[in-house]
Amino acid sequence: MTTIPERDVERVDEHGRVDLTDRSAVSDSRFANAELLPTRLAERKWTTYNYAALWMGMAHNIPSYLLASGLVALGMDWLQAFLTITLANLIVLVPLLLNSHAGTKYGIPFPVFARAYYGLRGANLAALLRAFIACGWFGIQTWVGGQAIYVIVGTLAGDGWLKAAPIGGHAWTMWLSFAVFWLAQMVLIWRGIEGLRRFENWAAPLVTVAFLGLMVWIVAQIGGFGPIFTQPSKLGWGAGFWAVFAPSLMGMIAFWATLSLNMPDFTRFAGNQRRQLLGQVYGLPTTMAFISMISIVVTSGTIVLYGAAIWDPVEVASRFTSPVAVVIGLVMAVLATMSCNVAANVVSPSYDFSNALPRWLNFRTAGLTTGVIGILIQPWRLVSDPHTYIFTWLGFYGGVLASVAGVLIAGYWVIGHRRIDLVDLYRPEGRYWFTAGWNWRAVAATVVGALVAVGGAYSAPGTGPFPADGLIPVFKPLYDYSWVVGLIVGFVVYLVLSRAPARTHG
Numbered sequence: 001m002t003t004i005p006e007r008d009v010e011r012v013d014e015h016g017r018v019d020l021t022d023r024s025a026v027s028d029s030r031f032a033n034a035e036l037l038p039t040r041l042a043e044r045k046w047t048t049y050n051y052a053a054l055w056m057g058m059a060h061n062i063p064s065y066l067l068a069s070g071l072v073a074l075g076m077d078w079l080q081a082f083l084t085i086t087l088a089n090l091i092v093l094v095p096l097l098l099n100s101h102a103g104t105k106y107g108i109p110f111p112v113f114a115r116a117y118y119g120l121r122g123a124n125l126a127a128l129l130r131a132f133i134a135c136g137w138f139g140i141q142t143w144v145g146g147q148a149i150y151v152i153v154g155t156l157a158g159d160g161w162l163k164a165a166p167i168g169g170h171a172w173t174m175w176l177s178f179a180v181f182w183l184a185q186m187v188l189i190w191r192g193i194e195g196l197r198r199f200e201n202w203a204a205p206l207v208t209v210a211f212l213g214l215m216v217w218i219v220a221q222i223g224g225f226g227p228i229f230t231q232p233s234k235l236g237w238g239a240g241f242w243a244v245f246a247p248s249l250m251g252m253i254a255f256w257a258t259l260s261l262n263m264p265d266f267t268r269f270a271g272n273q274r275r276q277l278l279g280q281v282y283g284l285p286t287t288m289a290f291i292s293m294i295s296i297v298v299t300s301g302t303i304v305l306y307g308a309a310i311w312d313p314v315e316v317a318s319r320f321t322s323p324v325a326v327v328i329g330l331v332m333a334v335l336a337t338m339s340c341n342v343a344a345n346v347v348s349p350s351y352d353f354s355n356a357l358p359r360w361l362n363f364r365t366a367g368l369t370t371g372v373i374g375i376l377i378q379p380w381r382l383v384s385d386p387h388t389y390i391f392t393w394l395g396f397y398g399g400v401l402a403s404v405a406g407v408l409i410a411g412y413w414v415i416g417h418r419r420i421d422l423v424d425l426y427r428p429e430g431r432y433w434f435t436a437g438w439n440w441r442a443v444a445a446t447v448v449g450a451l452v453a454v455g456g457a458y459s460a461p462g463t464g465p466f467p468a469d470g471l472i473p474v475f476k477p478l479y480d481y482s483w484v485v486g487l488i489v490g491f492v493v494y495l496v497l498s499r500a501p502a503r504t505h506g
Contacts, residue, residue: 013041015271017041019040031425033358035362036111036112036426038108039269041107044104049279051275051279053283054343060291060339063140063141068293071248072295074244075240075244077300080233080237086288088252092255093285096260099405100263100267104267105418106422108425109348109355110127110348111354111355112426115425116412116420118407118442119433119439122439124356125446130261130349131352134348134370135377137344138345138370139375139377142379143178144337146179146182147177148181148333149177151317152326161173170380181334185341188342189350210328210332210335218297246481251395251398253483253484254397258344258348258401259344266347345370349366349367352366396454400450400454400486401486402453403446403489403490405486406488407445410495444493445489445497448490449490452475452478453483453489454486458479
């Protein structure tokens, strides 16, 4: 590999990727461990297919399916739901690709990238915000995967399993299924990032086939696509639709708001910028369009078959007349959920928790921490209905994380011109120490952006935890646009505050 010397401890290869040649310069830092140091150039070998397969694995899962089915359950027709989700994924692709660049160029994970703008200690604010949300997602996915196992075993074992004595509102066998699925994921994360890459490569195509099979079954049951595509929208195209569209679009964007921050956790392994960019462009919009269309067709089909929208694919699969079909379908659902959950919701918080306590937590032990917190969040409450799932859970955290994304994009692309001093990301005496390890400008921009975006959080009576007039009534009109508001306000406030004379960026 031809390299060009940049400074004594750094080198740049022909693809513009930077690495440390002398790791001893930071190896004794309390802000470094093996997972947080830049990925070595020889280890950056992920291809376009690896990234496309990663997105197939992350997007083809039951919570992704629930996005579209939830919109149909809320009254949208197939076209409204499809356009809402497709538009959302094209929008979120922009900040996702912008933040991916630093991971590929410098080989660093998201929490280390954030140090350049929040400070060596302040980066924990951004990282832990993202990490705790990932824990919530991990819990949701694990609960859904546990449901699939519960139905699989129940199909084979009968009512003794399905109607077991209840504990906390659910059969004890459901809790057992939840625990089994949790343990299986911990085993996978213990194998490390390369084990995950291999799992994604073979699991993603199988999952795609499974969802296609579900769609074929429902279409066969109702005699073709006609009954689905002729169903009218319960919302129409007037004020009723637009009142639901705006918060739904924000919720759809927020679904990947976490990855729009921490994609450097994966692009740090890319062979070059082109590979990760093309892999993600091929992977995210296409796979989300695919899964949303399947979800729309199946959910709309359940309206024809059963007279009501069944938004949970596990329940739909449980209605198959053939036990073999039930088992095959739900085994694929288990693979889909594990594929997404470990990649999207364990890898990144593992880095985030490790960043907070680099001497105490490594990738594996931080992954276990994520798993435990994911249980404590009580995920079964978050997926209880589409209002809670889309408007409360997705809408609120999307606005918060968007303000962090605004800071990172402003810092890396506008202020820093894509230049970062690798060594100083790990040294308290370096340029990213700011004031006692914190950059108040980034913190202030994040707080202001989040406050404006979600300060007006509200719920319709009886559908959520927020007051009908909003937490802060003056901000209520902005909550329906929470993600866009958080991104813009965080971006602008950080740029304005950074005009103050201070040498803060490379």
